[in-house]
Amino acid sequence: MRAAVWHNAKDVRVEENWEVKEVTKTDVKIKVAWAGICGSDLHEYLHGPIVIPANAPDALTGDTAPIVMGHEFAGVIDEVGSDVSDFKKGDRVVVNPLYTHGVKPPTLDLYDGFAFAGLASDGGFADYCVIPESMVHKVPEGMTLEEGALVEPMAVTVQALKEADFKFGQTCTVFGAGPIGLCTIIAAKAAGASKIIVFDLSEERLKKATEVGATHVFNSGNVDPVEEVKKIEPEGVDASFEVAGVGVTLNQAIHTAKSRGTVVIVSIFTKGVEIKPMDLTVSGVKITSSLAYEPEVFQRTIDSIAAGALDVKGVITDHIELEAIVTDGFERLSEDKSQAKILVKLSGES
Structure with missing residues (x-):
């Protein structure tokens, strides 16, 4: 089968004869329809290995590189293991790609x-993917498999709002209007935010932010974000979402939150940053973080998309073929800030 395989930084190869894993008794084999390119995929392509196990087996999966990339995907079940009872061939499904030890309560696991x-482990940038039954969710009627490929990034932001x-009726700022920033805007809008104030350096991304629900957008290279927020909300906002991953925006997120407000770090910081603890002490602002999602949040995200409460299609900026994933996917995302979520077509089923 075809698969986009990570071998090293700047070395992702679309291989024609990659061997799909054997289906064990608790696995399902999925014919992948659509898969989204995530920022973490881009980081692995440009600078990896970051989390890809290149030198030793992963503690949870036991796998090592080379690895088929892609963790945002949906498709149709092609085969089920002998002990699988909740799914059958032909079911439309989306994958929760998160492996955990599963020995602690969901909020701690x-x-x-x-x-x-x-x-x-091998993921969704391939014609087929074999995955444990426990990581699979049915796609409800009325929800497309393209939307299914967007469940994972949306679940990240639904968890952030939680x-x-x-x-x-509360207010928020969003620092960074990339794919996860846009999903944060969509989630905040669905949660009933009265004001969603967004900052980014890209005019193209700010335009997209407005399209998906931002009430105010500013180019943070042209204005002082703290001053602009105080013009709109003199006491500050209820929640600030840091989705850029740099020190300056983290500090701006702190200073735009109201007294006893909350800052949620949603981005991945690649290096240390400096904050002044007294900025928190004198304001009562709390800092928390969110990286992935609880199982209940993942299912809730599916249900909300299916019900039309989360309109996720606005983050899609292009569809590409698997063979073009390097040039039209990774390279393009690293250079073209007008791009948000690029979906990779596998079977293309709806």
């Missing part, structure tokens, strides 16, 4: 160690 299919204890 994620922080006991985790890995992702597509980063620590971490903020965000309530209907």
Whole structure:
């Protein structure tokens, strides 16, 4: 089968004869329809290995590179293992790609160690993927498989709003209007945010932010974000979502939150940053973080998309063929800031 395989930084190869794994008694084999390119995929392509197990087997999956990439995907079940009872051939499904030890309660399990299919085991940039039954969810009627490929990034942001204890009518800032920033805007809008104030350096991304629900957008290279927020909300916002991953935006997120407001770090920081603890002490602002999602949040995200409460299609900026994943996917995303979520077509089923 065809598969986009990570071998090293800047060395992802679309291989024509990659061998799909054997289906064990608790696995399902999925004919992949659509898969999204994530920022973490791009980081692995440009700078990896970051989390891909290149030198030793992953502690949870036991796999090592080379690995088929792709952890945002949906498709149709092609085969089920002998002990699989909840799924059958032909079921439309989306994959929760998160591996955990599963020995702690759901709210703590994620922080006991985790890995992702597509980063620590073979994932969805392939014609077929074999995955444990426990990681598979049915796609409801009325929801497309393209939307299914967007469940994973949306679940990240639904979890972020849960971490903020965000309530209907509250206000927020979003620093960074890349794919996860756009999903944060969509989630905040669905949660009933009255004001969603977004900052980015890209005019193209700010335009897209407006399209998906931002009420105010600013180029942070042209204005002081803290001053602009205080013009709109003199006391600050209820929640600030840091989705850029740089020190300056983290500090801006802190200073745009109101007294006893919340800052949620959603991005991945590649190096240390400096903050002043007294900025928190004198304001009561709380900092929390969110990286992935609890199983219940993943299912809730599916249900919300299917019900039309989360309109995710607005983040899609292009569809490409698997053979073009390097040139039209990774390279393009690294150079073209107008791109948000690029979907890779495998079977292309709906």
